Amino acid sequence: MISVEEAxxxxxxNIPPPVAQPLPLVEAVGRYLAEDILAPEQSPRYTxxxxxxxxxxxxxxxxxxxxxxxxxxxxGESQAGTAFAGTVGRGEAIRISTGAMLAExxxxxxxxxxxxxxxxxxxIRAVKKQGQDVxxxxxxxxxxxxxxxxxxxxxxxxxxxxxxxxxTAIRVYKRCTVALLVTGSELAAVGEQIAAHQIRDSNMxxxxxxxxxxxxxxxxxxxxxxDAQATREAIAGTEADIILCTGGVxxxxxxxxxxAAEANGFAPLFWKIKQKPGKPLYFARKGDTLLFGLPGNxxxxxxxxxxxxxxxITALNGLPxxxxxxxxxxxxxxxxxxxxxxxxxxxxxWRPHGGYCxxxxxxxxxxxxxxxxxxxxxxxxxxxxxxxxxERSDVYRYDFRREPV
Ligand code: AMP
Ligand code: MG
Numbered sequence: 001m002i003s004v005e006e007a008x009x010x011x012x013x014n015i016p017p018p019v020a021q022p023l024p025l026v027e028a029v030g031r032y033l034a035e036d037i038l039a040p041e042q043s044p045r046y047t048x049x050x051x052x053x054x055x056x057x058x059x060x061x062x063x064x065x066x067x068x069x070x071x072x073x074x075x076g077e078s079q080a081g082t083a084f085a086g087t088v089g090r091g092e093a094i095r096i097s098t099g100a101m102l103a104e105x106x107x108x109x110x111x112x113x114x115x116x117x118x119x120x121x122x123x124i125r126a127v128k129k130q131g132q133d134v135x136x137x138x139x140x141x142x143x144x145x146x147x148x149x150x151x152x153x154x155x156x157x158x159x160x161x162x163x164x165x166x167x168t169a170i171r172v173y174k175r176c177t178v179a180l181l182v183t184g185s186e187l188a189a190v191g192e193q194i195a196a197h198q199i200r201d202s203n204m205x206x207x208x209x210x211x212x213x214x215x216x217x218x219x220x221x222x223x224x225x226x227d228a229q230a231t232r233e234a235i236a237g238t239e240a241d242i243i244l245c246t247g248g249v250x251x252x253x254x255x256x257x258x259x260a261a262e263a264n265g266f267a268p269l270f271w272k273i274k275q276k277p278g279k280p281l282y283f284a285r286k287g288d289t290l291l292f293g294l295p296g297n298x299x300x301x302x303x304x305x306x307x308x309x310x311x312x313i314t315a316l317n318g319l320p321x322x323x324x325x326x327x328x329x330x331x332x333x334x335x336x337x338x339x340x341x342x343x344x345x346x347x348x349x350w351r352p353h354g355g356y357c358x359x360x361x362x363x364x365x366x367x368x369x370x371x372x373x374x375x376x377x378x379x380x381x382x383x384x385x386x387x388x389x390x391e392r393s394d395v396y397r398y399d400f401r402r403e404p405v
Contacts, residue, residue, distance in 0.1 A: 001272045004307075004341050004380065007281070010269050011308055016241075016288040018173040018318040025162055028154045030215070031172035032318035037148040041165055042138035047102045049078070050133040054115055054122055055088060055096040055106035058130040069116070069123040078103055093122055102134060109133035151318060153403070173318030178211045179240035180204060180221040183231060183247040183257060184296055187223060202298050202369065203246040210305050213400035216242075216313040231260035235291070241316055243289065244309065247296030249282045257293040258282055266291050275341045277366040278304040299366040303343050303378065306396065314404055322404030324397045326377075328356030332389050336381035345375035346395060358395060372398070 002010075020034035049055065056072060064070040072093040078084040078100040088094055088105035096102070096109060111133060114126040141147065147165070148158055154172065162170065180203075187201040188194045201223060208218050219240040224230050226248060235243060248257040249271070262268060266284035271293075273281050277300040282293030292309055294301040307323070315321040328348060336342040345361040358379065363371040377397040379387070387393055 001274045001279075002270055004273060004275055007270055007273045007283070007308065011283060011312060012321055014269060014283075014285050014290065015312055015315050015321070018316050020171045020318075021174050022169050022171050024169050025154075025159055025167065028170050028172045029156070029159055031154055031175065033148055033150050033152045033154065034171040034173050034318060036146060036150050037162065037167065037170065039141050039143055039145045039147050039165055040167065042142050043140040043165065044135050044137055047137045048099050048135050049096045049102060049109045050098065050135050051109055051111040052097050053095075053109050053111040053133065054093045054124070055084075055103055056093045056108050056110055056124065056127075057088060057090065057106055058108045058127075060091060061108065061110065061124045061127050062130075064124040064127050066125045069125045071121050071123050074117070074120045074122055076103075093124075107131055107134065173316075176216045176242065176313045176316035177219040177240040178207075178216045178242045178244055178313065179219045179238045180207050180211075181224055181231075181234050181238065181243060181245040182207075182221070183224045183226060183245060185225040185227075185254070189223065203294075203296070203301050206298060206302060207244060207246070207305060210302070210310070210400060211244075211313065214310050214313045215317050226254035226256060228256045228259065231256040232263050235260050235264045235266075239289075241289065242309065242312065243291040244294065244305075245292065246294045246301045249280045249293035249295060258284075261291050261293070273341075275343060276338050277343065278307075279340070281308060283308075297366055298369055299371055302372055306378070306398065306400075307343065310400060311404065320404055324399060324402035324404055325394045326356050326397060327392055328358040328395055329354070330387045330389060330391050330393060331357050331359045333386060334358075334360050334379070334381065335386040336383060339383050341383065342381050343378045344381060345371050345378050347374070348376040348395060348397075356395065358393060 061070050075092045076084045077095040079097050080099045083101040084094050084103040088103050094103050108130055110124050116123045182201055182204050186198055188198045190200055204221050211218050224234045245257045248255040261284045266286040269283045271282045272279055280295045281304045284291045294304045311321045347359045347361055349357045351357055361375040365371055377395045379393045379395055
């Protein structure tokens with residue numbers, strides 16, 4: 001049996017590097033950049049107007065006021081999509097719309113509300129400063145500036161930024177694929193007729209959801225009876241970055257996952273961690289494929305997923321190996337009376353001026369799914385360790401959509 005820290009160290013040392021692939025922008029949404037993106041052009045691309053109004057020369061209008069408006073001759077128009085080709089001379093103005101290119105000669109925009117058009121002239125009634133309501137070429141960023149850093153997530157704003165500078169494809173990390181092999185002859189699929197001696201398979205949907213929330217792709221999900229040959233064949237017929245088995249990793253006569261993995265060429269890296277729940281966790285590797293044998297017990301399986309598998313998925317997706325954590329204050333003393341490290345389920349409450357408050361979840365039974373569904377995360381206490389009221393602790397959150405920090 002190894003410690004939690006030792007297990008994490010072994011796992012970390014065996015994660016293959018994330019794989020980058022070029023993808024069209026729309027397919028890259030939700031993934032993480034495998035490269036820095038430098039601006040291929042400046043923004044704004046050309047000097048343009050921030051308002052609907054008139055393009056003018058500052059020297060003509062500097063003295064304008066409501067009492068003494070300045071009248072200018074309108075010599076043309078610059079529209080979004082159709083620029084004014086000429087030059088604006090002394091005493092002249094052009095009509096201009098938001099985003100339209102500023103014409104040669106003018107340096108200032110006066111918004112419609114501060115003007116009055118009559119015939120082919122416009123009266124300027126108010127101005128504040130030279131260059132007002134003008135968006136200058138390159139004021140946002142210059143060619144070659146860093147737009148997005150390697151590791152950034154491509155969501156709607158990042159995709160828009162890339163599209164705006166004409167980037168249509170980028171290198172992002174591949175999403176990690178996970179195959180689920182749920183073992184147990186006692187299992188019935190959800191929705192199936194269930195016999196008195198059977199239990200419903202809740203691990204399949206639980207792990208599908210957990211993998212998806214983490215950003216992984218569920219490559220397949222199959223159920224396998226407790227049978228040595230069936231388990232060997234199921235592993236042989238599975239291709240994914242991670243093979244996630246549940247059940248069959250204890251010492252029972254019907255536990256076949258370890259032998260089946262090793263018969264398929266997987267090298268065992270550890271089996272059993274000094275922890276509760278999830279003691280029988282098994283970890284093996286074959287080339288770049290990692291295999292986890294999670295305990296069958298749904299609570300243990302989930303806790304092992306949260307602490308050991310989830311950070312591997314995030315690392316393979318191009319993020320740091322880590323957990324979504326928050327720090328909080330313990331509401332009342334929590335003690336680990338076990339001889340093993342205990343992953344204790346807790347609830348979090350947000351106090352507007354006091355940060356997070358941590359309370360021990362009512363149910364801790366590792367056969368009770370409500371011990372998970374009613375908790376917000378878990379804290380980790382070593383054997384005999386106590387957290388007194390008011391002491392701080394990190395909480396590992398179950399909100400897998402949050403990125404590790
Ligand atoms: P095992 O690790 O195979 O010995 O299973 C431990 C416990 O977890 C047994 O009570 C199983 O019935 C239960 N269990 C195993 N697999 C599942 C599953 N897919 N869904 C719900 N419970 C399960
Ligand atoms: Mg079993």
